[in-house]
Structure formats: structure tokens, C-alpha cells
Amino acid sequence: MAWLATYLESVDPEAPSRGSPGVPERPPPPPSAAGWAEFLNASGGARGESAVALLTLSDQEQHELYEAARLVQGAFRKYRGRRLKEQQEMAAAVIQRCYRKYKQLTWIALKFALYQRMTQAAILIQSKFRSYAEQKRFQRRRRAAVLIQQRYRSHREHQRLQQGPRAPPASLPPRLRGTFLTIKQDQAARKIMRFLRRCRHRSAPRPFRPGHAFLPRRGDAT
Known part of the structure; x- marks a missing residue:
């Protein structure tokens, strides 16, 4: 350990071997390999073993450390589970x-489709009923016209x-007499055809207007 004492004396500010203030000091030479080995051997004895013993944990300390680690892990798992x-x-x-939105939209679509089907069914029923009523009315009028003609x-x-x-007037020539009778027959035929056209026109189905309840007209078939 002579080299260590020499080194400490060289760096001690109050050492007697310190040079004069005007002369610059030279740094001490580095220690040799033998000096380092001696220093390590001297420090690796009882002092080194005590330092290693200080680093070793007792059973109670190990148990406390284990409990602390377990608590930290449990808290982290709870936090992660809560986030999940x-x-x-x-x-x-x-x-x-x-x-819920899909179910609501599906229900609205079903209600709209059902409303469309009910509207189409109502239009069809009203059209058929009006056609039937106009046909019955036309048959009644036709029978009445036939009866009136017969009477x-x-x-x-x-x-x-x-x-x-x-006979036709004797003053008319034969050709004019036939023409007069033909005109009378044509007029009667036109009246009958006009009456039949009017009945058919009335029997035509009326357009359906949504939102209005169907009310049978007066004179429909019972």
C-alpha cells in the first residue's frame, strides 16, 4: 500500500513535499498493475463480504416485496379490466x-308497405263496386226503356x-214518302243510342282520391 500513501501525499494540499508556489507541480505517476491488484485484494476481504450481505434480502423483506408486487399487479389488472x-x-x-334504429326503420317500412297494399285494395274494391252499381243501374234503365218502348x-x-x-199524305210522291219514314226511324234510333251512351258514360268508374271515404251515390243497386 506504499504507492497509495505516496499518491495521497502527492495530492494532499498540506503535504510537506509540496513544491514552491512559483514551481509548477508534476502529476504523480499512475499506479502499476501490482499496486491495483494489492488494492483489490485488500478491499475484497471482509468489507466486500459485508457489502454483498447488505444486498441480500431477508425472508420478511422478500415477503413484503412479493406482497407489494402482487398488490401492484392486482391494481393494474383491475384498472385494465375496468377500462375493458x-x-x-x-x-x-x-x-x-x-x-333500435334499424328496428324502427324496418317497422316504418312495413307500415308504409301495408298502407300501400290497403290503399290499392280499397281502390280495387271501390272500382269493382262502382262498376257493379253502374251495371245494375244501366240494366234497370235499359229494362225501363224497353218497357217504355213496348208500352x-x-x-x-x-x-x-x-x-x-x-198512309202518308197523298200529295207526296212515293220516293218522298219512303224518305219521310226513314227519317222518322233514324230519329228514333238516334234517341235510343243517345240514351244508351249517356248510361254508359255514367257507368264509367270515377278516379279514386286518397283520403276521401267512399260513399255510394243515390240510386245504386241495393
């Missing part, structure tokens, strides 16, 4: 909200039989 649970709850809320013809025939045969 919050994420799962948020995802479940989003899924439920989307499902009128019977009345004319009765008058003709009572008054005797009646």
Missing part, C-alpha cells in the same frame, strides 16, 4: 342504439187499330 369493461359497455350501447208501341198500335190504316 367501459369499452365493452360503450360498444354494447352503440350496438343497441343501431339495432209506347202497344199504345201506337192500339191507336192505329182504332183509327184504321194511315
Whole structure:
């Protein structure tokens, strides 16, 4: 350990071997390998063993350290589980909200489709009923017209039989007499055709207007 004492004396500010203030000091020479080995051997004895013993934990300290580590791990797992649970709850809320929206839209679409089908069915029923009512009304009017024509013809025939045969005026030539009878027949045919066209026009189905309840017109078939 002579080299260590020499080194300490060289660096001690109060050492007697210190040079004069005007002369610069030279740094001491570095220690040799033998000096370092001696220093390490001297410090690696009882002092080194005591330092290593200080680094070794007792059973109680190891138990406390284990408990602390276990508490830290448990707290971290709880924190991670809580975060995971919050994420799962948020995802479940989003899924439920989307499902409710989808269910609501599906119900609205079904109601709209049902309303369209009911509207089409109502239009069809009203059209068929009006056609049936107009057909019955036309048949009644046709039967009434036929009955009126029969009664009128019977009345004319009765008058003709009572008054005797009646000829066209003798002053008219034969060609004009035939023309006069043809004109009378054409006029009667036009009246009948006009009456039938009017009945058919009335029997045509009316357009359906949504939102208005169907009320049968007066005179429909019962």
C-alpha cells in the first residue's frame, strides 16, 4: 500500500513535499498493475463480504416485496379490466342504439308497405263496386226503356187499330214518302243510342282520391 500513501501525499494540499508556489507541480505517476491488484485484494476481504450481505434480502423483506408486487399487479389488472369493461359497455350501447334504429326503420317500412297494399285494395274494391252499381243501374234503365218502348208501341198500335190504316199524305210522291219514314226511324234510333251512351258514360268508374271515404251515390243497386 506504499504507492497509495505516496499518491495521497502527492495530492494532499498540506503535504510537506509540496513544491514552491512559483514551481509548477508534476502529476504523480499512475499506479502499476501490482499496486491495483494489492488494492483489490485488500478491499475484497471482509468489507466486500459485508457489502454483498447488505444486498441480500431477508425472508420478511422478500415477503413484503412479493406482497407489494402482487398488490401492484392486482391494481393494474383491475384498472385494465375496468377500462375493458367501459369499452365493452360503450360498444354494447352503440350496438343497441343501431339495432333500435334499424328496428324502427324496418317497422316504418312495413307500415308504409301495408298502407300501400290497403290503399290499392280499397281502390280495387271501390272500382269493382262502382262498376257493379253502374251495371245494375244501366240494366234497370235499359229494362225501363224497353218497357217504355213496348208500352209506347202497344199504345201506337192500339191507336192505329182504332183509327184504321194511315198512309202518308197523298200529295207526296212515293220516293218522298219512303224518305219521310226513314227519317222518322233514324230519329228514333238516334234517341235510343243517345240514351244508351249517356248510361254508359255514367257507368264509367270515377278516379279514386286518397283520403276521401267512399260513399255510394243515390240510386245504386241495393
